Amino acid sequence: MYGMRTMAHFDVPFNYKQYVGPESLANLCFKTICNNLDIISIKNKRGYRTLIKGLVIPSEICDKLIEFAQKSDSNEIDDRFYFIFRDIFATRLRNVKISHSSITDDTVAIITNHQVMHLAFNDCSNLTKFSIECINNTSKNLQSLSLRGCPKIHPVDLTCYIDLSVNYLRRGYVFKTPNLRHLVLEHVKVAPEQYPILLSGLSELTHLDLSNASNIGNFEFADSIPNLISLCLYNVTIMDDPHAFVANVTQLKKLRHLDLSHSNHKHGYYENPNQVLAELVSGLPDLVSLDIGGTNLAGRGVAERPFDGSNKNYGLCDIQGLACRVNNPLQFLGLYGTRDGACRRHDIPAKVIAGDANDEQILVSARVCMDNKQDLLQKVLNDLYHVFRYESCERMDQALCIVLEAMEKHLNERHIQISGSATLFYIVKTKEKSGLVSQMKRRIIGALLAGMSTHKDEETMMRNGCLALCQFRIPQDVMWNYEALVKVLLHSAKHSAAEGFVQRIGIYLLNSLACQVEGEKKRLLGKLGCVGTMLELVQYRVEHNSHDDVLEVAWSTMWNMTDETPINCQRFLDERGMNLFLNCAERYPLKEELLRNMMGLLGNVAEVDYLRPHLMQQQYVTVFTSLLGYDRDGIEVSYNATGILAHMASDGVEAWTVEVPTRDDVLERMAEAIERWDLSAHRNINYRSFLPLLRLLDVYHTPQCQHWAVWAFANLTNVYPAKYCSLVEAEGGIEKLNKLLADDRPYNRIKSLALSVILNCSPDNPRGEQQEALQSSSEYSPDD
Incomplete structure (x- = not known):
């Protein structure tokens, strides 16, 4: 669990294939259970979970449940969750690692009652010294113990009382774990003379990690751990006599891995570094792995004669302290952050080197410090x-x-x-x-x-x-975690610096998500507050009289998310979106993209029959009508304005409650606008369904509504026949158009457009006949 890493072959730790295979069925099951804990447990009144009666779970599954629970989205992976394992007959734990948790000593008592073999607590700040007693009480099988980032658990002074009855100094030990092989104690603060008590009874220990210990003296307690094969003293400063320290460490003749590295080279300074390193390496004959990164132990790289005159290889090695290993190179040597660029030297007696000289060394360095640095x-x-x-x-x-x-x-x-x-x-x-x-x-x-x-x-x-996500296909590549991405982007849009890059790119991604999804996913956007967030962004810019791309994209996002989604249209109205529409139309009358997006959104609102009465107000209808003649960007603003009014007019004379402009005046101006549009115009629009347009073909009492719908069909099937002809046919459009042709009420221009659509969708009809049909009866007259 905490074994030494020897890296004779650099590619061994990097098995790319393990990352690209399909996820196992077992892992999927664990994820499902941990995200839905009711499958295996029930809650009591205090929120603590107990295993469902009759279930018995073996250790292999229990250990995995803890592993996957910590990766789940649940907010109750604390004492309440670990209460599941209170019954040691229905559950069984063997290997437990808990990280970044708010658990207390109560959970430690539950876990250790299983007499686990391997136990690790990382960044569990609520644990206290009582957890050590829980471990001691049931330590018969314990082989490895790791305590990192648990500041309250480590005793500072072994003469202090835990309670009224226990004193470490008096009883002579801290850990009563006779079979322990691996021990990790980070940030130990006991005095050097108290280490023999801290390590008392651990004679079987083979791996010891005292990273970030405040003071270990000269390691005088080496005789307490005679069987050590791995010693990690990362970020431990040797403040006294380095030669005495070396003399003590070299008593550990079985030592194979030694880590003396530092994250800050200011704390890794030794007097006479070449001599210290030479004494250290020569005194540890079985050493195969050494990390001296962040120290000066590699020397200056300047050739020097050996201090004792005995080593003949000093001229063959660029790290003088390692000259004795020229013919017996180390399996691994850590040189990351060493002084004087030791990792960039040529003659280094090591097979694998951690450093920063090239990408290989950097990747080795990352692997070495992955878990505990x-x-x-x-x-x-x-x-x-x-x-x-x-x-x-x-x-x-x-x-x-x-x-x-x-x-x-x-x-x-x-x-x-x-x-x-x-x-x-x-x-x-x-x-x-x-x-x-x-x-x-x-x-x-x-x-x-x-x-x-x-x-x-x-x-x-x-x-x-956001920049990294933009390299993928949105939304195809993120559909499996769509909700999580939306939540993150909405938070970014609301809380990032106004008009900053993060807000801008977040809005663009949200717009992409809204544009290319349907049904449930669009409704989810609204449920998560996307409409309200977009309107907040619009409100800010209106108040500051600011026009930018975020303003336009916010309206575009709402346009996309309201498409065929009535609940989001309702949310737009409920959030007072129409007030902001009026404000933007008044402040930015010449901003074509903004107007197009706003009118596209209101077109979606107008398609919802029970929402159209909300649009029937003079101030809104006046703006819609004024935009019928808008032609700065081609036809899009005028097209959308006409569509809104067509849907409103389709409800009949009685539904038109606005006195000015009159219904007849609006209908006449609608028809005039339609006839100004280029029937061959390419469009910046995407229809997934023609059902709202097809509904207007049945509005015989107001032919101008039919006029707008058939013009849309004629344009789209003429310019994009491969995309839209099949959609017209699939949704019953040809039948409705034939019915329209047979009726006397539509005027001739409507019928000529209807005929052109039928011909566009007919694979046997020559293009010439289609163009002739389009050109006939081109003059609009409601009396025809």
Whole structure:
């Protein structure tokens, strides 16, 4: 669980295939259960969960449930969840790792009652020293224990009382775990002379990690742990006598892995570094893995004669302290952040090197500090980012896997998420899209969304995430997590800096999502507050008399999300959207794109019969009518204005309650506008269904409504026959058009347009006959 990493073969840790296969059925089942805990448990009145009576779950499943529960969307993965495992006969735990949790000592008592073999708590800040006693009480099987980021759990002074009866110094030990092999204790603050008590009874220990310990003296307690094969002293400063420290460490003759690295090279300074390193390496004959990153132990790289005159290989090695290993190179050597650029030297007696000289060394560095050196990992990811931005990376697949693993493991680390998302952007941008299989796309997008959701108020993270997401197909590649993306983007739109880049790109992505989805997904947009958010953006710009692309895209987003979605149209009206429509129409009368988007949105509202009465107000109808003659952008504004009025007029004379403009005047101006449009005009519009238009073909009491509908059919089937002819036929349009031709009420221009649509949709009719039909009876007269 906490074993030493020896990296003789760099490609071994980077098995790309493990990331691209389909997700296993077992994993899908675990995800489903953990997102729906009622499947296996019930809640009591206090919210604590108990296993459903009769269920018995083996350890392999229980361990996985804890792993996947921590990745779920549930907000109750705390003491209430772990209460499920109170019954040790119905459940069984063996390997438990809990990270970033608010659990208390009560949960530790439940878990340790299972007599687990491997136990790890990372960033569980509520745990106290009582958890140690829970562990001690049931430690018979415990082989590995890790306590990271749990500041209240570590004793500061072993002479202090836990309660009225227990004193570490008096009883002579802290941990009563006789079979423990692996121990990780981060940020230990006990005095150097108290380490023998801290490690008392742990003679079987083989792996010890004391990262970030405040003071270990000269490691005088080496004789307490004689069987050690791996020792990690990351970020531990040797403040006393380094030669005494070396003498004590080299008592551990079985040691194979030693980590003396630092994240800050100011704290990793040794007097006489070449001599210290030489004594250390020569005194540990079984050493195969050494990390001295962030220290000066690699020396200056200047050839020096050996201090004892015994080593003849000093001229063959660019790290003088390692001259004794020229003929027996280390399997791994960590040189990341060493002084004087040690990782860039040529003659280094090591098979695999961590450093920053090239992309290979950077990726090795990332792998080495992946699990327990978060501060260093962030620096490594920054280096990797610069490789992709300014250079070329020959190991792109490995880099992609490393970045994803870092983001997934360290979700709450803001800087890791920022660096990782920036690197993902360049990887996805550079990599051929065909080279990303669907499973890898999902993993990349999932990592981005998780990071954005966790750090949604961090502008840099949101910018990086949005830019990376823009490299994918929207919405096709994100449909599996559509709701999560919408929530993140809506938060960004509401809370990012007004008129800033993050808000702008977020709005563009929302518009893309709204444009290319249907039905339930459009309704979800409204349910999550998209209409209200867009109107807030519009309101801000109206109040500041500001016109920009966000204003236009906000209206475009509402246009798209109201398409064939009456509930969203209702939300627009309920949120006082019409007031903002009037304000924008008055302030920006010459902004063609803005007017087109607003009128397109109101066209969707007008298609909903029970909402049309809300539009029947003089101030609105006056604006719609005034835009019938608008021709600055071609036909789109005029077309949409005519469509709105056609739907309103289709409800009959009685429904027209506005005195000015009169219904007859509006109808006449509608027909005149239609005849000004170019029937061959290319359109910036997309119809998924013609049902609202087909409804107007049945409005014989007001032929101008039919006129607008058949003109739309004639234009679309003439310019885009492959796309729209089949839709007209599929939705029964040809039958309605034939019925219209046989009726005496529509005037001739309507019938000529109807005939042209029928001919456009007929595969046997020559184009010449279609054009002749279009040109006949081109003059409009309601008396014809």
